[in-house]
Amino acid sequence: MKTFFTLLSLLFLHSLSSQTKFEEDRQAIKAMCGCYEVQFNFSETFQHTKDSLYTPSPNKISGGLEWVQLVEDKPEKIAMQHLLIVGLKEQQQIVKHWRQDWLYQNQDIFVYDGDNHWEYVELPYDEVIGQWTQKVYQVDDSPRYEGSASWAHVDGKHYWEDTAPAPLPRREFSIRDDYNVTLRTNRHELTDFGWVHDQDNKKILKTEEGNEVVLAEEKGYNTYTKVDDNKCKAAQDWWSKHNDYWAGVREEWQSIFDNKEDIFMEKSIDDKPLFMHMFELQDQAYDDQKIKKQIKTFLK
Numbered sequence: 001m002k003t004f005f006t007l008l009s010l011l012f013l014h015s016l017s018s019q020t021k022f023e024e025d026r027q028a029i030k031a032m033c034g035c036y037e038v039q040f041n042f043s044e045t046f047q048h049t050k051d052s053l054y055t056p057s058p059n060k061i062s063g064g065l066e067w068v069q070l071v072e073d074k075p076e077k078i079a080m081q082h083l084l085i086v087g088l089k090e091q092q093q094i095v096k097h098w099r100q101d102w103l104y105q106n107q108d109i110f111v112y113d114g115d116n117h118w119e120y121v122e123l124p125y126d127e128v129i130g131q132w133t134q135k136v137y138q139v140d141d142s143p144r145y146e147g148s149a150s151w152a153h154v155d156g157k158h159y160w161e162d163t164a165p166a167p168l169p170r171r172e173f174s175i176r177d178d179y180n181v182t183l184r185t186n187r188h189e190l191t192d193f194g195w196v197h198d199q200d201n202k203k204i205l206k207t208e209e210g211n212e213v214v215l216a217e218e219k220g221y222n223t224y225t226k227v228d229d230n231k232c233k234a235a236q237d238w239w240s241k242h243n244d245y246w247a248g249v250r251e252e253w254q255s256i257f258d259n260k261e262d263i264f265m266e267k268s269i270d271d272k273p274l275f276m277h278m279f280e281l282q283d284q285a286y287d288d289q290k291i292k293k294q295i296k297t298f299l300k
Contacts, residue, residue: 022104025151028158029102031080032188032195033070035232036224038084039063043173046217052171054178056216060171066097066224067235076104081246083235089262093240096246096279098144099137106133106258109146112165114180114206116265118143132160134186138167140275141249142298143263145184159189165204179215194226245282248291256299264300274298 008209026173040063044056065085072079105128110118133148147162168176187198199220209293229236256263267273277294284290 004039011030015289020262021130021153022081024158025104025155026028026075026078028151028160028190029080030070030073030130031190031208032224033068033156035227035229036064036066036068036194037063037227037236039223041141041219041221043219044216045219047215049213053131054215057172057176057218065227065232067232067239068224069239070156072101078102078184083232083239085232085235094235095241096139098139099141101135101137103133103135105129105131105147108257109135109148110143110257110263111134112145112167112181114165116167116267118263120260120262122260123148134160134162134188136166137253138275140273140278141246141253142265142274142295143253143257145185156190159187161185166270176203179205181206181212194224196224198221242282245286245291248286248288249278249295252288252292253297256295266298266300268296 018172018273042060043055044059047054047056067085068085069081069083070078071081079099079101081099083090084095084097086095087093105125107125107128109121109122109123111121113119128148131148131150133146135146136144138144145164145166147164149160149162151158155208163183166184167173168180168182172182181204183202183204185200187196189196189198197220199218199222201218201220203215203218205211205215265274269277276294281287281290281294
């Protein structure tokens with residue numbers, strides 16, 4: 001009998017510990033919301049190609065204000081939209097930036113395979129127990145990269161880290177055509193000033209036969225310093241105005257993801273990538289059929 005009650009006590013403590021960890025994970029994710037002064041820093045570190053004509057990308061340093069809007073808050077799903085604020089206070093402009101969704105013990109991911117192709121993969125349940133999938137979307141809410149890992153809360157540190165293949169970032173695809181996959185190691189860590197998005201990236205040329213050649217490595221270090229939310233009021237007002245439109249865009253993409261099939265996309269139509277078409281629609285009268293039609297024209 002004593003052994004039985006000891007076992008019950010151990011199971012209860014394990015359940016309590018797991019629940020506490022789950023809530024701690026959720027708090028860490030939601031702590032990334034709010035208004036931040038951001039600085040983006042990227043620099044190539046190691047060169048692996050033996051091509052003597054290879055030219056490293058220039059260092060990229062930029063920044064501004066960024067509002068991270070909580071879009072969805074469910075026990076096992078948290079969605080956040082990043083909105084970048086650029087320009088002087090009197091002439092501020094809002095740029096819809098990336099979006100990150102966090103799903104608990106999620107099994108469905110889309111793995112980037114190069115050349116605008118995302119492969120659907122179902123992860124085994126026993127591999128995702130206790131983990132959170134971070135799904136990162138492009139500025140038009142099309143897929144970008146996804147990965148699953150556990151949040152760590154140890155020695156006063158709170159962080160999540162995973163490695164996943166991704167398309168070229170926008171700062172690169174307009175100036176580089178010698179590689180087609182970025183293998184990103186992403187680390188999101190809370191700090192006393194806000195949070196950090198720490199990256200160690202590999203620039204990879206993936207051939208049609210599936211061979212991979214690493215050309216170079218890149219360090220990214222993006223800092224988010226918390227400031228008063230009122231500094232991001234312009235972004236909050238912009239989101240209130242455009243929220244319904246982008247909710248419709250997310251809904252259409254979700255219907256595509258729910259098919260659990262590989263996704264192949266056109267790079268551009270009429271010499272314009274998808275995000276330019278979607279940004280044009282956002283200021284027109286809301287029409288879900290136009291949204292569906294525009295997205296489907298980019299699907300092969």
